[in-house]
Amino acid sequence: MTGHRVSVPSPEELAALAARLGYTLDDEVVAALRAAVEGAETAVARLRARPLPADGAADPAHGDAWLRP
């Protein structure tokens, strides 16, 4: 499956990013969010490395168009 390196920013980096974006999180929440990010990282990394289908899915508007009759 992967071979992708799983690397999640440190708690300090995540807390700093959250603060810059307007969120103040305590250490417990930062630890929980880091664990969640880490837990999803394998799937996310797989997605990052996967090429888009050759017939094009680059514009997310395709996702909305699929739902129109």
Place this chain on the structure above:
Amino acid sequence: MNDAPDTTGLLEAYAAGTTSPLAAVDEALTRLAAAHEALNCTIRFLGDRARTAARASERRWADGTARPLEGVPFGVKDVIDVAGVPTTHGSWNHGDEPATTSATVVRRLEEAGAIPVSKDGTTEFAVGGPHPPRFGAVRNPWDPERWAGGSSTGSAAAVAARAVPFALGTDVGGSVRLPSAWCGLTGLKPTAGAIPRTGVFPLSWTTETVGPLARSARDVERLFAVLRGPDGADPRSGPLPPHDPVDRDDLTGLRIAVPGGAFTELCDTAVRAGVEHLVDELVAAGAEVVPGEVPSAGDALPIGYQVVFTEAATLHRVDAARWDTYDPVVVKRISQGIVTPAVDYLRALQFRVELQRELDVVFADADLLVVPTCPSTAPRLPDGTVVVGGQEYPLYAAQSRSTMLGNLTGAPGLAVPTGLAPDGCPVSAQLVAAPHGEATALWAARVFQARTAHHRQAPPSAS
């Protein structure tokens, strides 16, 4: 308590003159009070408002102007506005001011004659844990030591307890279908955009839908016909094709795919048996099983959560200074969305398209997918853990494995009760259709329910 009629049964009783809207509303309020006492399912009772509406319904039945849902009481998850009534979102942070207008879904039901009788318990903002700090956990009518599920938790408990014939819920990762599954109900997550969300407190614009939790497919069919169609306000709700219910009692020509992989790799034996039972009955009624797999289904949950929590964190940034008053589970869940890089969020939306294309391949040869609704019976309180194959799992690792696919792609899914597990609690299977294929899922479910009685089985506490 005697078993209460479902929506269709109640309308038949009105037409036959064996009961009246006022009697039914009074009965619903009485049952709700008892259910709330036992299960903690109700945030607000709408007694005066409901009785006024019931008296108007009585006049309509008397003068021959009864509308499609005339006099049918229903519950409303408390993230959905009802005019004149506060919407708490299950939170300390909202709910002091009454809503000025009703949500489109409530307005449509009221215009069809239905009568809201309660605002139902919800996890905080429809994303928190089983123990919202303001109102507490809603217990499951099948086993009060278990959770009713969420996030449409009070709605499911009230319907399963036979207090109301149906209720409205919202579904971002399974929040109509999961509590339906755990409470033995038939619940619909419609095609994204089929039912407008105007007047519903938003959590995730990409994945969120509104849908009914009911006692039978015939009821869901009736409700969906009233609820669907654009309202000119929800930008994701546009013109729809005609809704053509199938009234045949056999399933000849119906093709069903029964994918494995991520749908079944973490799944209790009793749930699998329920899926097989549903498939057997559909085949006995004329359906044909065809091949069909969704290769990337296993990534739908983590990538779907990435979309949901990024959008939720965006929506809740305005209240970031008050997060210390939120359910800690809400904060822990949505905070992961703060740090999602924009390129990952956009890649997730591209993945949505890839999943849709995988579904296109399946739906080229199949009309429906049949999958478990969720891997287990209802979570145990207080921790909300679920048991699969005798092993305990955390709630969020297990619950939305089969439901998030529908939220991320927008495809409709109908949860259908398939029996009871050895622990005495309901199990459920999900019928997933192509966009705007609700009629096909409802047809199959209605035929299944005509051949079986699982949907009619009431919890011991309600019978």
